[in-house]
Amino acid sequence: MALPRASTFQLSRFEFPARFARNRGALVGAVLIFLVALTAVLAPLLFPTDPLRIVGAPELWPGEDPDFPLGTDSLGRDILAMIVHGARATLLIGLCASAVATLIGVTIGAIAGYFGGWVDEIAMRAAELFQTIPNLIFVLTIVVILGSTLGNIVIAIGIVSWTSIARMTRAEFLALRDREFVQACRAMGMGDGGIILGEILPNALPPVIVLSSLVVAGAILFESAVSFLGLGDPNVASWGRLVGDGRQLIRSSWYICAIPGVAIMVTVLCLNLIGDGLNDALNPKLRDR
Amino acid sequence: MAAVAAGSRGRAALRLLRRRLIQAVPLMLGVVVINFCLIQLAPGSFLDLMTAENQVSDPATIELLRKTYGLDDPVWLQLMKYIWALLQLDFGFSYRQNMPVIQAISVHLPATLLLMVSSITLALAVGVAAGVVASVKVRTVWDSLVSIAAMFFFAAPSFWLGIMLIVLFSVKLGWMPVGGMATIGGVGGGIAGVLDILHHLILPTLALGLFYAAIYARVMRSSMLEVAQLDFVRTARAKGLSRNKVTVSHVLRNALLPVVTILGVQMGTVLAGSVVIESVFSWPGVGSLLFDSVSSRNYPVVLGIMVLGSLVVIAANIAVDLVYMWLDPRIEIR
Numbered sequence: 001m002a003l004p005r006a007s008t009f010q011l012s013r014f015e016f017p018a019r020f021a022r023n024r025g026a027l028v029g030a031v032l033i034f035l036v037a038l039t040a041v042l043a044p045l046l047f048p049t050d051p052l053r054i055v056g057a058p059e060l061w062p063g064e065d066p067d068f069p070l071g072t073d074s075l076g077r078d079i080l081a082m083i084v085h086g087a088r089a090t091l092l093i094g095l096c097a098s099a100v101a102t103l104i105g106v107t108i109g110a111i112a113g114y115f116g117g118w119v120d121e122i123a124m125r126a127a128e129l130f131q132t133i134p135n136l137i138f139v140l141t142i143v144v145i146l147g148s149t150l151g152n153i154v155i156a157i158g159i160v161s162w163t164s165i166a167r168m169t170r171a172e173f174l175a176l177r178d179r180e181f182v183q184a185c186r187a188m189g190m191g192d193g194g195i196i197l198g199e200i201l202p203n204a205l206p207p208v209i210v211l212s213s214l215v216v217a218g219a220i221l222f223e224s225a226v227s228f229l230g231l232g233d234p235n236v237a238s239w240g241r242l243v244g245d246g247r248q249l250i251r252s253s254w255y256i257c258a259i260p261g262v263a264i265m266v267t268v269l270c271l272n273l274i275g276d277g278l279n280d281a282l283n284p285k286l287r288d289r
Numbered sequence: 290m291a292a293v294a295a296g297s298r299g300r301a302a303l304r305l306l307r308r309r310l311i312q313a314v315p316l317m318l319g320v321v322v323i324n325f326c327l328i329q330l331a332p333g334s335f336l337d338l339m340t341a342e343n344q345v346s347d348p349a350t351i352e353l354l355r356k357t358y359g360l361d362d363p364v365w366l367q368l369m370k371y372i373w374a375l376l377q378l379d380f381g382f383s384y385r386q387n388m389p390v391i392q393a394i395s396v397h398l399p400a401t402l403l404l405m406v407s408s409i410t411l412a413l414a415v416g417v418a419a420g421v422v423a424s425v426k427v428r429t430v431w432d433s434l435v436s437i438a439a440m441f442f443f444a445a446p447s448f449w450l451g452i453m454l455i456v457l458f459s460v461k462l463g464w465m466p467v468g469g470m471a472t473i474g475g476v477g478g479g480i481a482g483v484l485d486i487l488h489h490l491i492l493p494t495l496a497l498g499l500f501y502a503a504i505y506a507r508v509m510r511s512s513m514l515e516v517a518q519l520d521f522v523r524t525a526r527a528k529g530l531s532r533n534k535v536t537v538s539h540v541l542r543n544a545l546l547p548v549v550t551i552l553g554v555q556m557g558t559v560l561a562g563s564v565v566i567e568s569v570f571s572w573p574g575v576g577s578l579l580f581d582s583v584s585s586r587n588y589p590v591v592l593g594i595m596v597l598g599s600l601v602v603i604a605a606n607i608a609v610d611l612v613y614m615w616l617d618p619r620i621e622i623r
Binding site: 125126128129131132133134135136137138140141142144145146217221224225228229230231240243247250251254257258261264265266268269272273 | 315316319320323327328330331440441443444445446447448449450452453455456460554557558560561562564565568569579580583584586588591592594595598599602603606
């Protein structure tokens with residue numbers, strides 16, 4: 001059904017990428033994230049052997065041996081290989097957790113905003129509840145009770161990250177649910193499910209997608225903290241775990257800690273820049289704030 | 290006139306307090322129910338969970354726990370009994386510390402609260418100051434510097450920042466202690482003792498607080514710029530007030546409101562963040578206890594920390610609401 005787009009974010013297909021590209025920080029972020037993702041995908045080709053295998057002398061500083069540009073850790077494992085393989089785990093967990101959070105948040109936010117009344121009240125109380133429970137403590141509790149598997153960590157991070165997405169989706173639904181095109185659908189006898197999924201949701205999604213790019217950044221920070229504390233999946237060497245592993249040696253070889261931390265920081269920074277860029281491109285009015 | 294106004298403000302604050310306390314009840318109930326669900330989801334029985342790794346083999350003790358938690362009862366009755374036990378502050382017994390869970394947690398709580406308060410203070414002071422500078426000197430090199438610093442600290446994992454601070458200030462420069470809350474062996478009580486604790490507090494505060502300072506700087510900057518365009522600011526300028534006076538007494542106060550809102554929302558995050566920081570700096574707070582309990586699968590303590598942590602967050606949120614009301618006289622009880 002060809003109805004006018006009702007969102008506050010009315011942009012042509014061509015205007016949007018141009019706006020995004022004009023934001024230099026966002027462009028740099030997008031390029032860097034693309035490179036990180038590419039490294040993650042190509043990790044088995046770049047370093048075909050097990051990254052946790054001992055390959056050289058222990059505690060070689062970066063640049064000391066041209067074979068190991070980022071040096072080796074306390075056991076003599078190649079730090080560059082571990083970083084490249086760690087990118088897979090880190091990005092994958094970040095994306096999956098953000099997907100879980102978006103799924104929960106959009107579902108709850110859409111239902112709350114569309115139906116309003118007591119449904120809305122309950123949903124918002126639930127959001128408040130999950131904002132009250134100290135998030136990382138909740139993640140650790142879930143992980144310790146249900147086990148440190150990748151799946152549990154992803155779900156736990158998703159469960160503590162959905163509230164902002166639900167609030168945003170709810171606000172969009174509240175703004176859209178009484179617009180003419182929705183009333184027209186209702187008058188034509190369309191069901192609630194069809195209106196929510198087919199009519200309002202597509203118009204409500206753009207700002208939600210921006211937010212979920214920020215949730216990916218948050219999820220990566222969460223996962224790195226869980227792994228740093230030694231509670232991550234023992235079969236996965238994410239960046240956070242590498243920082244944790246290097247902690248004992250900060251007096252002699254602090255680079256073992258520093259390098260994976262820089263990798264986390266750069267990735268999160270780029271995701272934030274992309275989020276800001278998308279936000280600016282979608283809400284030109286807010287750009288100068 | 291002013292006294293009457295102050296009196297009505299005071300009554301309004303009391304009304305707000307009462308309303309928030311009533312709202313806190315279902316919230317706490319929700320936390321407890323979630324806790325209970327986690328216990329039910331866990332592999333093994335409630336009893337296994339409550340005694341795991343504690344080597345409780347004494348049949349009398351196990352029988353006592355069976356009775357206390359009514360393990361042969363239907364689930365809903367178990368939930369009621371669990372809530373009843375928590376209402377009496379009975380969080381179970383920690384065999385590891387050989388004391389009731391509530392006691393084990395309250396021993397560690399002050400250190401965590403100290404770290405939280407100092408980090409929030411630092412975040413507010415640095416964040417608000419940086420945001421004000423950036424907005425007053427908008428589109429200058431100062432503005433860019435604040436933006437770059439905020440971007441950096443917003444992306445840096447706090448535990449990693451903490452380790453890097455230790456490397457620089459403790460290992461390389463030797464200015465700061467590596468960890469702990471007081472010098473081992475002690476420096477005596479009184480002022481020397483307080484200064485010693487403050488000395489140990491600096492690095493953990495920086496590691497935890499700078500992330501939030503980055504958020505507040507960004508929010509403060511945009512909020513200052515927004516408020517500065519409002520009509521009442523133009524009116525104040527037209528009345529002949531100096532730019533500085535308008536900035537301080539009109540813009541700043543109103544621009545603080547979004548910062549206070551965010552502070553309230555993030556209280557739980559700050560508490561959770563201190564868990565990680567405490568592990569980095571061996572800070573003897575609830576985080577250290579949690580980490581120890583998680584590693585030893587001491588579930589009663591873990592669940593107790595979640596309930597009490599939520600309680601701290603609710604209390605802090607109420608305090609933030611009162612501050613908000615004090616800052617913004619327009620807010621009346623709805």
